[in-house]
Amino acid sequence: MVNIRSLDPSASPLDYYGYELRRLREGAGLSQSKLGGILFCTGSLIGQIETARKVPTREFSERLDAALMTGGFFTRLVGLVLKSQLPAWFRPYAEMEAKATYLCSFQAQLVDGLLQTEGYARALMGARFEKDLDGLVAARIERQRILDRDHPPLLWVVMSEAALLQEIGGRRVMRAQLDHLLEMQEREWVNIQILPFEVGAHAGSHGSFNLLRFDDDHDLVYTEDFVQGHMTVDSAAFKEGSLRYDHLRAAALSVEDSSALITRVMEEHYGDQPEPGGSELA
Numbered sequence: 664m665v666n667i668r669s670l671d672p673s674a675s676p677l678d679y680y681g682y683e684l685r686r687l688r689e690g691a692g693l694s695q696s697k698l699g700g701i702l703f704c705t706g707s708l709i710g711q712i713e714t715a716r717k718v719p720t721r722e723f724s725e726r727l728d729a730a731l732m733t734g735g736f737f738t739r740l741v742g743l744v745l746k747s748q749l750p751a752w753f754r755p756y757a758e759m760e761a762k763a764t765y766l767c768s769f770q771a772q773l774v775d776g777l778l779q780t781e782g783y784a785r786a787l788m789g790a791r792f793e794k795d796l797d798g799l800v801a802a803r804i805e806r807q808r809i810l811d812r813d814h815p816p817l818l819w820v821v822m823s824e825a826a827l828l829q830e831i832g833g834r835r836v837m838r839a840q841l842d843h844l845l846e847m848q849e850r851e852w853v854n855i856q857i858l859p860f861e862v863g864a865h866a867g868s869h870g871s872f873n874l875l876r877f878d879d880d881h882d883l884v885y886t887e888d889f890v891q892g893h894m895t896v897d898s899a900a901f902k903e904g905s906l907r908y909d910h911l912r913a914a915a916l917s918v919e920d921s922s923a924l925i926t927r928v929m930e931e932h933y934g935d936q937p938e939p940g941g942s943e944l945a
Contacts, residue, residue: 670715676743677715683740685713687731701730718748718798721805745805748798752891759883759894761809763816765876767908769867770822772829774840777807777818778847778855783840786832810853819854821867821911827857827928838933841925848922856915857924866910874904 672682688698688709695713696706702723711717719727724741728734749757760766768775774783784803789796809815830837847853858865873885881896884904895901916924 675715676740676747677718680719680737680740680744681713681715684709684727684737687733688713691731698730702726718795718801719744720801721745742805745798745802748795748802750891756885756892756894757806759875759877759880760806762877762880763875764878765874766816766818767874767876768818768820769872769908769911770820770826771867771871772823772825773831773871774822774826774844775820776803777810778820778844779803779807780836780840780843782836783831786836810847810850815852817852817854819856819912821856821858821908821915823858823867824860824924827925828932830932834933838929841929841933844925845922845929848918848925854918855921855925856912856918857921858911858915859924862914865914866907872904872907874901874908 670678670682672679688695691698693701694706695709699706699709702709703726704723708717712719712723719737719741721738721741724737727737731737746754746757766777768777773787776784779787781800781804785796785800788799788803810818827841831840844855848855858867870886874882875885876882882901883894883896884900885892885894887893915921
């Protein structure tokens with residue numbers, strides 16, 4: 664096992680978290696197993712986090728603050744830890760996303776990241792990444808906290824019908840994901856429209872993109888390729904993106920009809936059918 668004292672607390676937020684966890688745990692006179700018992704986890708998990716081998720969750724951090732009476736220190740720190748798990752090329756976008764007042768997203772194939780369940784995100788990213796998967800998933804879920812703020816941004820998402828039918832993670836995961844979309848649709852500041860297959864060629868045929876608007880910053884367009892993401896505040900690019908998005912919203916089903924389609928797909932494709940291997944969905 665790595666010697667925790669060899670960790671450089673300035674190396675990364677994760678290293679700092681592990682360093683401080685062990686320092687404060689030992690200061691409280693608790694063994695790893697004793698603290699694990701208090702937090703309803705194993706001592707092994709405590710050791711993995713202390714050696715920066717495991718990424719802590721927000722729930723773990725909240726319990727840790729309560730157990731060690733640290734005044735919310737770990738709960739504040741875990742936000743930085745989870746942000747550090749995002750790919751380096753994606754972090755500038757995530758920072759802008761958190762500041763935006765209006766988020767417009769067109770997704771040609773997948774559910775938007777701000778609307779993904781943990782199960783869907785894990786299955787999706789697990790097809791490409793094996794190393795640090797827990798951290799990547801936790802970081803994606805952490806991004807969604809902007810929708811729970813007292814004054815959340817307006818989120819408007821147009822998704823191709825393909826996002827409903829592309830089975831990611833199996834029927835149980837997909838049913839939970841579509842149910843989550845319906846729950847999010849009930850929020851005042853979230854609108855989801857589905858672009859049906861019958862539309863044919865459309866303004867988003869070249870791929871997914873996001874538009875971000877701000878109260879006191881330049882509006883921007885964000886796109887991704889298979890290597891990394893690209894942001895631009897070029898006014899002509901934003902104008903073109905806005906025009907394409909307006910066409911997509913006009914071609915998509917209404918918010919109400921989109922919810923009806925999501926419900927129908929959820930029941931017809933991911934309902935009470937046996938999963939491969941046998942068990943039925945509840």
